[in-house]
Amino acid sequence: MNIDNPQIGKDVIESLTLGMYEDCRFIYREYIQNAADQVDKAVVQGLIKKGEEQIMVQIDPKKRRIVVEDNATGIDKDNVVPILRNIAFSTKKRGIDKGFRGIGRLGGLGYCSKLIFETSFVGEEVASIMVWDAELLKNIINDRDTRQEAVEVLKEVTEISTRPEKKSTHYFKVILEDVTDDDLLDVESVRNYLEMVAPVEITSNFLYRSKINQFMKEHGLTCDVYNIYINQDQIFKPYTSKIYEDNKGGKKAVDEIYDVEFLLRKDDEGNIMYWGWYSISGLKGQMKPKNLARGLRLRKENIQIGDEEICKKFFSKTEDQRFSFYFFGEIHAVSSGLIPNSRRDYFSESTTCKQFEKQIKLDFLNLRELCYDASNYRTAQTTINKTEEIRQEIRKKEQEGFTSKKEQEELQQKLESQQKKAAEARKKLLRVQQKMTDGKSPLLLHLDSITPASTTSSLSNGEKSKSDNGNQTDIYVPQKTKFRTDAPKYSRFSKQEKKLIGHIYESIKNYLPDAMSEPLITKIEDDLTK
Incomplete structure (x- = not known):
């Protein structure tokens, strides 16, 4: 061995392809990400108009076959080998293109027997086909008795061919044959994943989509969206205007989205670093998994970074991280200095990333206060409502008759104790309302939505109330025992x-x-x- 010449062993291929990600569904994200980049180029080149793009995902569980195809630029025959066989040798631009490391397209090698790339370039009368023998690659890597360089392995496991094609066609197709992982063939699971991860539009069923689009227009913001289909069905981000929980296999609404609010932060040069939106609801608790879009999500070029729990880290205290699931929402990283890492589960470390974290933690501190304010307001109002419920119980007993004198005395004591709690609750309610007013809280417009419904009706003849600047003090006047x-x-x-x-x-x-x-x-x- 010549120690003066650096060598790269075959195991690096496994590290960069087969062992890169935890969730096998990432391969869909990678192929869609690459397709989206080429769609952008096709629009610039005039091959298609924006809106004419089609990124098609075909999943055939019976044949155990997956196809991801786009109608973008394709790759010319002279560049098929340099682009498709080389690893981490991408021509894409860091900070501009959605993908740029040149490793994601080979992620499928870990989940099939053959990975096939087919492509046609406008003006050429041939389609180029590159076949990766994934089974052979795994055998070579697992053979610990033979040492081979990575370049030798790449040549051994790939074959190149061509076939006639129409001169006007342009496309790129990824085919996975004999898919080994059932999760990749679960159409519903893949759809749920891509609806949140892929760069698609918000569903038109979400009442606040137009408000989000208007905010973007007013601030000169853009959000990359593409026509993406799974087995011919177009997908959209599945935000809903109600919050659901499981109900005997179905679902029932337990809260409602009453509005959306926005975030926008700029860097020291005055350029937008990130923007986002989040839902305003009754903030009654964490959204259950039944809500597919639950949680605050981090996105770059409208492709999700990490998973639904990624934004928990922006709450300073561990006990506050639960609040991430109190909202629907998105944080869109805009700055070119915020670059997704190789696993796309966060950003690469940089000065811009540190500045981003410093700013967004301030925004999440405000989100935390919203949740605490809603909880404190609701708790105080519940205490006040409880007082009225006891008084109504006494009124009913006065009409129907007490079981005993002891029962009447116990209810009277219970009411007196509750009235003291209610007096403190009213003070707390005023403090919370004043805090909301001073901070211009978005909850001020929706206090009715976070107030628990009272089970009581009007006051009875045995009760009186008086108002002191809106602070009600309840006085119970007992009737003759019946x-x-x-x-x-x-x-x-x-x-x-x-x-x-x-x-x-x-x-x-x-x-x-x-x-x-x-x-x-x-x-x-x-x-x-x-």
Whole structure:
């Protein structure tokens, strides 16, 4: 061996292709990313108009075959080998093109027996085909008794051929034969993945899409979108105007999106570093996985960076990271200095990245405050509502009759205790409202949406209320005690019998919870008085 000549062993191929990513579905992202770059070039060259592009994903589970095809520039026959066989030798521009490292296109090698590239370039009467023997590649890499250089392996596992093609055609096609991973053939799973990862438009069903587009227009922002299809069905980002949870295999709405708010930060030179939007809802808790688009997502060139949990890191405290799933939303990195790393699970380390993190953590601090404000407001209002519920319970007892004097006294004590809590809750409510006002919180316009519904109606004759600058203080004025056995239905019983019945009711109340005692007393009452 000549120690003066550097050598690159075959294992580097595995590191750059077969072992690069954790989620096998990344290969769809890589092929769509490459197609999108070529669509941009095709539009500039006048081969197609924007909107005429088609990036088609065909998944055939029965044949275990995947095809990703676009109608962009294709590759001319003289450049097929230099571009498609070389690894990490891309001609794309860093910070401009969506893909630029020249490794993503070979990711499929780990999941099929053959990886095939077919392409045609406008003006040429041939289509070029390059076949990668993925099985042979794996065998060579796994053969620990033979040492080979990476370049030798690349030549050994690839074959080049051509066939006649129309001069006017231009396309690029990726074919995976004998796909080995079932996850890649799960059409629904792939669709769910690409709807959030791929550079597509927001679904028209999302009520606030036009507001987001208007914000972009006002600030001179663009968002790359492409016509992408899975088995002929076009995909869109699946944002919804309601928040759902599982319901016996289906779903039910538990909250609603009432508005969207925006973020925009510039660097020291006044150039936009990033912008974004996030939903305003009742902020009642984390969105369940039933909501496919849940969470704040990070994107570059409208392609998702990382997964749905990527933005958790921007909350300063670990206990606040849950708030990322309180929202739908997107953070679009604009600065050319924010460059996705090779795994595309975050940005490469840089001065710009550090500046980005410093700024976005300030924005996420505001998101944290929104969640706490909504929680504090809702808790205070619940306490106030609870006071009214107890007063309504007493009113009902005054009309129907108490089981015993003890029951009346316990309810009175319960009300007095709750009234003290309500007084503190009103003070807390005012503090929260003042904080929202001072900070111009977007929640101010939607307080009704975060206020729990009261189960009570109007005040009874035994209750009075007075207002002190909007701070209501409730005063309960007890009525003359009326017992349950005083009702006309008990008129045929003697005073002693009524007293005995009352003692029985009281014993039942003392030894059973309300949920059990009340139905039992009602049943006894019905039997006695019918």
